Amino acid sequence: GAAGLVVGAAGGAGISxxxxxxxxxxxxxxxxxxxxxxxxxxxxxxxxxxxxxITTPLQSRGHLVAFDLVPGAGRKExxxxxxxxxxxxxxxMAGKAPGQDTGVALDxxxxxxxxxxxxxxxxxxxxxxxxxxxxxxxxxxxxxxxALDPRRxxxxxxxxxxxxxxxxxxxxxxxxQKDAGDxxxxxxxxxxxxxxxxxxxxPMTARNLMGQVDGTRNxxxxxxxxxxxxxxxxxxxxxxxxxxxxxxxxxxxIRMLLDDWEKLPLGAQExxxxxxxxxxxxxxxxxxxxxxxxxxRGPDGRTVIPDNAHARxxxxxxxxxxAMLRRPFSFHDGxxxxxxxxxxxxxxxxxxxxxxxxxxxxxxxxxxxxxxxFIRHEASGLFAVPGGPAExxxxxxxxxx
Ligand code: HEM
Numbered sequence: 001g002a003a004g005l006v007v008g009a010a011g012g013a014g015i016s017x018x019x020x021x022x023x024x025x026x027x028x029x030x031x032x033x034x035x036x037x038x039x040x041x042x043x044x045x046x047x048x049x050x051x052x053x054i055t056t057p058l059q060s061r062g063h064l065v066a067f068d069l070v071p072g073a074g075r076k077e078x079x080x081x082x083x084x085x086x087x088x089x090x091x092x093m094a095g096k097a098p099g100q101d102t103g104v105a106l107d108x109x110x111x112x113x114x115x116x117x118x119x120x121x122x123x124x125x126x127x128x129x130x131x132x133x134x135x136x137x138x139x140x141x142x143x144x145x146x147a148l149d150p151r152r153x154x155x156x157x158x159x160x161x162x163x164x165x166x167x168x169x170x171x172x173x174x175x176x177q178k179d180a181g182d183x184x185x186x187x188x189x190x191x192x193x194x195x196x197x198x199x200x201x202x203p204m205t206a207r208n209l210m211g212q213v214d215g216t217r218n219x220x221x222x223x224x225x226x227x228x229x230x231x232x233x234x235x236x237x238x239x240x241x242x243x244x245x246x247x248x249x250x251x252x253x254i255r256m257l258l259d260d261w262e263k264l265p266l267g268a269q270e271x272x273x274x275x276x277x278x279x280x281x282x283x284x285x286x287x288x289x290x291x292x293x294x295x296x297r298g299p300d301g302r303t304v305i306p307d308n309a310h311a312r313x314x315x316x317x318x319x320x321x322x323a324m325l326r327r328p329f330s331f332h333d334g335x336x337x338x339x340x341x342x343x344x345x346x347x348x349x350x351x352x353x354x355x356x357x358x359x360x361x362x363x364x365x366x367x368x369x370x371x372x373x374f375i376r377h378e379a380s381g382l383f384a385v386p387g388g389p390a391e392x393x394x395x396x397x398x399x400x401x
Pocket of ligand 1 (some may be wrong): 208212213214215216217218254255256275280310311314316324344345358361365371375
């Protein structure tokens with residue numbers, strides 16, 4: 001109802017709300033144009049322990065873009081590129097215009113823009129840094145249900161752009177591509193979205209394009225083991241030393257077979273996940289945040305949350321306690337010649353170690369959870385996302401220098 005409007009209007013003209021990469025707010029009066037609402041004026045800090053765009057609240061727009069260094073470009077070109085990209089990201093995230101600006105974002109505030117950079121496995125060969133490639137970048141195993149398109153997978157470099165305004169996000173994408181110059185070429189690019197801030201009367205967990213409340217059981221930064229699960233520890237040694245404060249991103253373009261899904265009656269849809277569609281509560285009762293009662297049986301003697309329910313199989317308690325932070329965007333790339341939407345989830349999950357986060361969970365899901373018949377993994381990427389740059393540093397400096 002009308003209450004949804006209040007959220008966006010709370011800031012007032014000229015008040016600039018700043019949010020650091022890890023989501024904590026601080027006052028900031030400096031920088032670009034003052035936006036009329038808190039949506040436009042919210043600024044995420046570029047410098048910090050971790051890169052922005054990992055624990056930052058979901059933004060309404062996302063662009064993912066992977067680059068390959070051009071043949072002949074090596075470490076020197078990579079250093080120059082990371083310097084350019086870092087300077088541009090810092091400028092744009094502050095709501096300022098870069099040199100030779102396109103003007104696309106001129107009237108908007110920073111709008112929670114984040115630009116996050118990662119290195120793929122092949123980057124290390126191209127730059128002569130193979131000895132410093134961390135084990136976390138070992139290729140993901142093949143899964144039986146994979147239908148991966150190599151041209152839309154992996155890449156030397158990966159950039160994740162998120163913003164709460166479509167023009168601000170597009171503006172950043174163009175700037176990043178322009179900065180790549182003669183050093184790197186786009187390998188693949190994907191566009192995503194989430195619900196706009198203020199669309200719901202109060203902040204709520206996001207929904208995906210199947211209509212499910214998605215993200216409920218994500219680990220929270222306030223939990224004592226959050227950092228250990230999501231970020232490489234400060235004392236990392238060997239080939240992973242430069243990754244301290246960093247995280248590994250697994251990116252999967254997961255197509256949803258929506259025509260099939262939408263034919264399922266509500267009750268059957270809810271059994272696929274093990275949660276109610278209306279509010280995300282477990283089928284065993286309570287509210288969205290109530291624990292799943294995995295042992296509870298119905299009158300028919302079967303577990304109320306089916307044995308192949310997605311939420312049962314993916315729960316960390318069922319996977320040796322491993323956890324990942326899921327921070328996806330939905331995508332919709334139009335309707336295909338067969339009339340089915342090319343839509344789904346740009347699944348992005350963050351973890352300190354992919355072999356303890358994504359891999360064991362996907363192995364189990366791949367054996368056939370109830371969701372599998374309704375989705376198709378079409379592209380995959382694994383990227384080492386270094387820690388946040390200190391003041392005066394560029395992203396990746398601890399690897400490249
Ligand atoms: C939980 C949907 C793919 C891992 C959930 C939930 C939904 C959901 C609705 C329950 C609410 C929540 O806790 O967030 C989907 C959809 C997918 C998908 C629609 C594909 C299009 C994946 C993949 C993985 C994964 C590929 C990892 C390999 C998890 C985990 C949880 C979860 C770890 C939380 C379980 C818990 O802690 O209890 N997912 N998911 N999901 N999903 Fe997925």
